[in-house]
Amino acid sequence: GQNIDQPTEMTATEGAIVQINCTYQTSGFNGLFWYQQHAGEAPTFLSYNVLDGLEEKGRFSSFLSRSKGYSYLLLKELQMKDSASYLCAVSSNTGGFKTIFGAGTRLFVKA
Amino acid sequence: DVKVTQSSRYLVKRTGEKVFLECVQDMDHENMFWYRQDPGLGLRLIYFSYDVKMKEKGDIPEGYSVSREKKERFSLILESASTNQTSMYLCATVTPPGQGADTQYFGPGTRLTVL
Numbered sequence: 001g002q003n004i005d006q007p008t009e010m011t012a013t014e015g016a017i018v019q020i021n022c023t024y025q026t027s028g029f030n031g032l033f034w035y036q037q038h039a040g041e042a043p044t045f046l047s048y049n050v051l052d053g054l055e056e057k058g059r060f061s062s063f064l065s066r067s068k069g070y071s072y073l074l075l076k077e078l079q080m081k082d083s084a085s086y087l088c089a090v091s092s093n094t095g096g097f098k099t100i101f102g103a104g105t106r107l108f109v110k111a
Numbered sequence: 112d113v114k115v116t117q118s119s120r121y122l123v124k125r126t127g128e129k130v131f132l133e134c135v136q137d138m139d140h141e142n143m144f145w146y147r148q149d150p151g152l153g154l155r156l157i158y159f160s161y162d163v164k165m166k167e168k169g170d171i172p173e174g175y176s177v178s179r180e181k182k183e184r185f186s187l188i189l190e191s192a193s194t195n196q197t198s199m200y201l202c203a204t205v206t207p208p209g210q211g212a213d214t215q216y217f218g219p220g221t222r223l224t225v226l
Contacts, residue, residue, distance in 0.1 A: 008151075042217035043201075045216070048214065101146075101154035103151055
């Protein structure tokens with residue numbers, strides 16, 4: 001079956017670095033996404049990985065290992081506005097186009 | 112930028128009422144989706160559509176139906192609302208095949224409360 005696991009909550013300090021892990025099981029892997037969702041708002045796209053390795057975009061980086069079914073989102077120089085939920089999502093081309101979302105990791109950034 | 116709009120941000124309905132949630136996108140995308148999001152469960156796919164008049168069941172279609180009469184509009188229908196359908200409903204469209212990663216663009220969401 002298809003499954004995505006990520007921690008429920010994390011807390012970090014302003015200015016620090018935090019790593020949010022995601023493990024997944026899927027067939028027909030077609031890419032892994034990270035979305036950011038502030039409370040009461042819609043998810044917004046952060047990153048996409050389809051090949052193994054690290055993708056860097058400013059303060060945010062995302063890593064993928066397809067053989068391990070593992071990804072992480074790295075947030076550097078944390079700011080208070082980074083307090084949000086971070087959703088790991090996997091795209092699969094088995095049985096038609098579909099994206100499976102994890103339950104999300106709620107990140108609290110404290111001063 | 113892709114723009115996805117939903118008809119209401121907040122909606123309160125009574126048990127047994129018929130409820131329509133409308134979603135409109137302005138990018139001529141073929142694929143559109145309806146999700147519901149509940150605490151601890153994440154986003155769950157209700158229905159999706161590949162094209163006008165085409166629809167496919169997602170993971171939790173029970174109690175819902177959809178309509179796609181025009182490419183830009185995808186409607187979610189609750190035939191007889193129940194309290195367990197109280198949730199946040201999110202519409203999304205996705206980058207067309209061959210135009211890069213199949214990134215999903217979400218509408219602002221409709222928080223539906225069924226009393």
